[in-house]
Amino acid sequence: MASQSSNVVILPPTNQLRGLYSIIRDKDTSRSDFIFYSDRIIRLLVEEGLNHLPVTEHEVTTPTGALYQGVKFLGKICGVSIMRAGESMEQGLRDCCRSVRIGKILIQRDEETTQPKLFYDKLPEDIADRFVFLLDPMLATGGSASMAVHVLISRGVPEERIFFLNLIAAPEGIKMFTERFPKVKIITGVIDQGLDEHAFINPGLGDFGDRYYCI
Ligand code: PRP
Ligand code: URA
Numbered sequence: 001m002a003s004q005s006s007n008v009v010i011l012p013p014t015n016q017l018r019g020l021y022s023i024i025r026d027k028d029t030s031r032s033d034f035i036f037y038s039d040r041i042i043r044l045l046v047e048e049g050l051n052h053l054p055v056t057e058h059e060v061t062t063p064t065g066a067l068y069q070g071v072k073f074l075g076k077i078c079g080v081s082i083m084r085a086g087e088s089m090e091q092g093l094r095d096c097c098r099s100v101r102i103g104k105i106l107i108q109r110d111e112e113t114t115q116p117k118l119f120y121d122k123l124p125e126d127i128a129d130r131f132v133f134l135l136d137p138m139l140a141t142g143g144s145a146s147m148a149v150h151v152l153i154s155r156g157v158p159e160e161r162i163f164f165l166n167l168i169a170a171p172e173g174i175k176m177f178t179e180r181f182p183k184v185k186i187i188t189g190v191i192d193q194g195l196d197e198h199a200f201i202n203p204g205l206g207d208f209g210d211r212y213y214c215i
Pocket of ligand 1: 209
């Protein structure tokens with residue numbers, strides 16, 4: 001099972017989280033509810049992602065004059081969204097990391113072949129010096145996310161500085177992705193049963209981009 005990899009982190013399946021997924025998976029959920037409740041899960045994913053960044057010891061003095069042995073984040077981060085659906089996760093990242101830099105990669109799955117195609121990328125110039133939160137809500141075959149990671153590596157980002165945040169993963173995609181990129185950390189909300197004959201995630205939630213942006 002893919003979740004055995006120490007580099008796959010799954011959000012704890014609390015009743016709250018299961019309730020949120022029940023809303024966004026429901027085919028009768030309105031677009032505005034889909035956006036609102038997806039955004040809540042996205043926020044949880046971003047918060048969990050931040051837990052995995054390295055920190056260094058940092059001592060502060062409180063107003064009582066006491067010393068507090070705390071920590072602070074080590075290094076700079078940026079977000080990279082896989083367009084279109086990944087853009088839905090940008091605001092959640094901004095809500096936690098003020099004025100965070102965000103790059104974009106436009107990758108689309110061909111609807112016939114399900115193979116990903118790379119159309120465009122625009123990334124922060126100093127991305128090689130940053131921790132990267134790669135954003136895409138759906139990990140199905142893993143083709144799109146793998147293509148995005150190839151782009152990041154080609155710009156000098158070390159694998160171990162990439163954190164892939166996603167809402168729903170298929171076991172097939174997790175397997176393929178973790179075999180290719182064992183050092184990339186996946187932070188996902190849930191791993192579903194598998195892919196159907198159209199390479200859609202089952203039970204899944206349908207087409208995330210369409211539900212968030214269009215229908
Ligand atoms: C969806 C999704 C991922 C990809 C996952 O995007 O947002 O990018 O499919 O599938 P894979 O793991 O099999 O590659 P899609 O290409 O449908 O475009 P969209 O973001 O415009 O909806
Ligand atoms: N993309 C989606 O939006 N949903 C899936 O189930 C698979 C790919």
